[in-house]
Amino acid sequence: MTSSTTEVSKKLTPTNGLLQYRPRVYISRQLPQRALDLLLGRCNVSFWDSPDPAPRTELLVNVPGCDVLVCMPSDKIDREVLNAAGKTLKIVATMSGDLAHIETAECSRRNIRVIPLAAAPIVEAITQMVVALFRLAASRWIGKTSCNMNTVLQAKDIIQALKADHIFCLELSNRTVGIFGLGSVGLSVGKAFKELGMTKILYTDVEPNADDVTINAEFVSRDELLTRSDVICVCWNMKVDGKSIMSFERDSFKRMKSSAILLDATKRFSADFTDMYEALRNGEIAAAGLDVREYDIIPNRHPLDGLDNCFFLPYRECYKWDGRRKLATDLVRSILISLQELEFERKQKSSIVSKPERIDHLLLEPVATVPLSGLDILRENCNVDVWDSDDVIPPNELKKKIKDIDGIFCTINDKIDVDVLTAAGTNLKVIGTMSVGDDHINVPECKKRQIYVATTPDVASDSAAELSVALLLMTTRRLAEGYLALRDGTSGPWKPMWMLGNVSMGKTLGIFGFGRVGFGIARRMKPFGVSKIIYSDIFEASYSDGIATRVEFDELLKESDIICICCAVNAQTKGKFNKAVFEKMKSSAVIINTSRGQIINQDDLYEALKNNTIGGAGLDVTDPEPLPTNHPLMGCSRCVILPHMGTNTVEARDAMCINTAKNIVAMLVH
Numbered sequence: 307m308t309s310s311t312t313e314v315s316k317k318l319t320p321t322n323g324l325l326q327y328r329p330r331v332y333i334s335r336q337l338p339q340r341a342l343d344l345l346l347g348r349c350n351v352s353f354w355d356s357p358d359p360a361p362r363t364e365l366l367v368n369v370p371g372c373d374v375l376v377c378m379p380s381d382k383i384d385r386e387v388l389n390a391a392g393k394t395l396k397i398v399a400t401m402s403g404d405l406a407h408i409e410t411a412e413c414s415r416r417n418i419r420v421i422p423l424a425a426a427p428i429v430e431a432i433t434q435m436v437v438a439l440f441r442l443a444a445s446r447w448i449g450k451t452s453c454n455m456n457t458v459l460q461a462k463d464i465i466q467a468l469k470a471d472h473i474f475c476l477e478l479s480n481r482t483v484g485i486f487g488l489g490s491v492g493l494s495v496g497k498a499f500k501e502l503g504m505t506k507i508l509y510t511d512v513e514p515n516a517d518d519v520t521i522n523a524e525f526v527s528r529d530e531l532l533t534r535s536d537v538i539c540v541c542w543n544m545k546v547d548g549k550s551i552m553s554f555e556r557d558s559f560k561r562m563k564s565s566a567i568l569l570d571a572t573k574r575f576s577a578d579f580t581d582m583y584e585a586l587r588n589g590e591i592a593a594a595g596l597d598v599r600e601y602d603i604i605p606n607r608h609p610l611d612g613l614d615n616c617f618f619l620p621y622r623e624c625y626k627w628d629g630r631r632k633l634a635t636d637l638v639r640s641i642l643i644s645l646q647e648l649e650f651e652r653k654q655k656s657s658i659v660s661k662p663e664r665i666d667h668l669l670l671e672p673v674a675t676v677p678l679s680g681l682d683i684l685r686e687n688c689n690v691d692v693w694d695s696d697d698v699i700p701p702n703e704l705k706k707k708i709k710d711i712d713g714i715f716c717t718i719n720d721k722i723d724v725d726v727l728t729a730a731g732t733n734l735k736v737i738g739t740m741s742v743g744d745d746h747i748n749v750p751e752c753k754k755r756q757i758y759v760a761t762t763p764d765v766a767s768d769s770a771a772e773l774s775v776a777l778l779l780m781t782t783r784r785l786a787e788g789y790l791a792l793r794d795g796t797s798g799p800w801k802p803m804w805m806l807g808n809v810s811m812g813k814t815l816g817i818f819g820f821g822r823v824g825f826g827i828a829r830r831m832k833p834f835g836v837s838k839i840i841y842s843d844i845f846e847a848s849y850s851d852g853i854a855t856r857v858e859f860d861e862l863l864k865e866s867d868i869i870c871i872c873c874a875v876n877a878q879t880k881g882k883f884n885k886a887v888f889e890k891m892k893s894s895a896v897i898i899n900t901s902r903g904q905i906i907n908q909d910d911l912y913e914a915l916k917n918n919t920i921g922g923a924g925l926d927v928t929d930p931e932p933l934p935t936n937h938p939l940m941g942c943s944r945c946v947i948l949p950h951m952g953t954n955t956v957e958a959r960d961a962m963c964i965n966t967a968k969n970i971v972a973m974l975v976h
């Protein structure tokens with residue numbers, strides 16, 4: 307999977323001196339640009355940047371903290387997703403007309419609104435899509451030459467565009483269309499085929515539909531429909547009370563004409579896809595056009611995808627396709643209306659908010675280099691004191707400055723211990739730290755004093771995972787050594803056996819702590835061809851399915867060629883990687899730490915590297931930071947050390963600063 311989640315935010319617009327709250331929206335697929343733009347006017351949006359659906363793991367990782375989830379029919383929105391989203395989730399909107407993939411009862415229990423697509427525009431869009439698929443498939447009958455296919459497929463009204471294609475319409479005049487299921491979609495499809503000049507319409511269903519007269523359709527048996535039709539359009543999922551009552555399998559394909567085209571307008575086409583593949587490949591039927599690709603049924607790279615007589619239109623192309631564009635825009639409008647209603651209800655309920663007295667904002671960098679968007683949010687709502695210096699604020703200075711303060715904006719360099727909390731006094735309600743970790747804060751003490759501690763876990767994960775992979779490659783491929791050798795002038799001309807590293811392909815990757823960063827590393831390393839990804843964590847991660855397997859810690863040590871440490875530091879993990887642990891690892895194994903320095907016993911690591919107990923180490927974090935230049939590890943060629951750069955990206959820092967500011971404001975103002 308080459309896609310990733312993209313985050314798009316716009317600057318906040320303050321209204322009446324108060325912060326205008328911008329809801330967070332996660333979309334599990336690319337939306338057409340017009341719909342996205344509409345959302346962006348009011349919300350901060352992140353989305354799975356691909357025409358293919360987001361893997362469930364991605365969904366679970368991205369929903370926490372969302373106000374709105376926009377999902378696709380292939381996403382199962384169950385308790386697990388709702389739990390992952392947490393209390394902020396107010397709306398689940400789906401690009402689907404039916405809600406079978408959503409646990410609606412659970413949503414209503416949690417006061418979450420569920421917004422489906424409106425029925426009439428869906429029927430219209432499905433009809434247009436079926437006709438588009440039909441036109442693609444019909445190129446088997448008449449070739450592609452009679453019209454400009456792209457123009458037709460992108461047309462606002464495909465039926466009208468095709469009516470101008472006289473060769474095509476002439477071809478249809480003597481053909482028979484057979485419709486499976488004459489519900490609203492079946493009737494609409496029948497009408498479209500009639501408009502295109504088809505005179506003979508057959509249908510089959512559990513019973514005749516009195517409306518068949520409107521399209522002059524003849525009720526026939528299933529077998530008759532199969533044998534007599536030139537085009538077969540499946541408009542219902544062939545299920546009664548959840549049970550499949552008929553399906554397309556070998557025998558059905560054999561009964562069909564060899565010139566027949568099969569079209570699917572349902573979401574869960576009941577067919578044996580292996581039989582369908584054989585029928586298409588062997589010319590038992592001419593072509594097939596399939597609607598919504600249920601990826602659990604027809605996964606990406608299914609052999610059907612490689613056939614030139616099997617067509618998939620909408621989801622892969624949906625963001626370009628007018629029918630979906632319109633549906634998506636309508637859905638976004640409904641979301642915005644719902645948000646407005648919810649905001650109105652909230653305002654009616656909440657009492658008048660008062661501006662807090664003062665918030666200290668403690669930063670290490672000069673203000674000019676701090677993402678201003680975060681500062682703006684704070685200044686809009688609070689009185690802000692800024693530690694306007696590059697240096698860490700001295701603890702005594704910190705204690706003086708925070709007396710009687712309401713909130714603190716800090717970073718990992720500010721140790722917030724009992725003394726600091728006591729110095730702040732009883733006004734202190736919130737500590738927002740611009741970091742993922744909170745090990746610099748005495749959290750239990752904050753809890754005792756009812757002070758909220760807020761971190762920024764989501765927005766930095768991609769940056770941290772990316773850095774971990776970069777450090778992994780630096781270490782396994784000895785890039786730092788090569789770089790330095792060239793600078794020192796010691797590399798010399800190319801030599802076949804000089805500075806050989808190890809490739810990741812075929813290796814076992816072990817991850818210690820399978821949270822967002824661990825998962826991010828796994829996702830990024832999979833395409834490198836690692837043979838196995840295993841992880842050790844206290845819990846089985848629901849999102850690890852299909853990407854990594856949980857194993858016992860000792861097995862992780864024994865099996866892994868590379869171990870990435872991605873856990874939080876706490877009593878269980880402090881000093882966890884010590885002499886005894888290194889001795890259980892492969893002698894060629896490489897260890898990567900982008901979490902916290904204290905997790906590794908550095909003296910033991912030095913010995914392990916010196917004695918070749920393990921193969922190498924890449925450390926983005928050390929204890930202390932920075933590591934003194936005369937520390938033994940600094941002189942160790944197989945140890946690559948970086949100065950804690952995991953989240954050092956413009957994107958992460960900006961988002962972290964905004965989140966920290968929002969966290970503080972949320973606790974104080976809202």
Ligand SMILES: O=CC(=O)O
Pocket residue numbers: 718740741742743744766952953
């Ligand atoms: O290490 C960095 C962080 O915790 O944000």
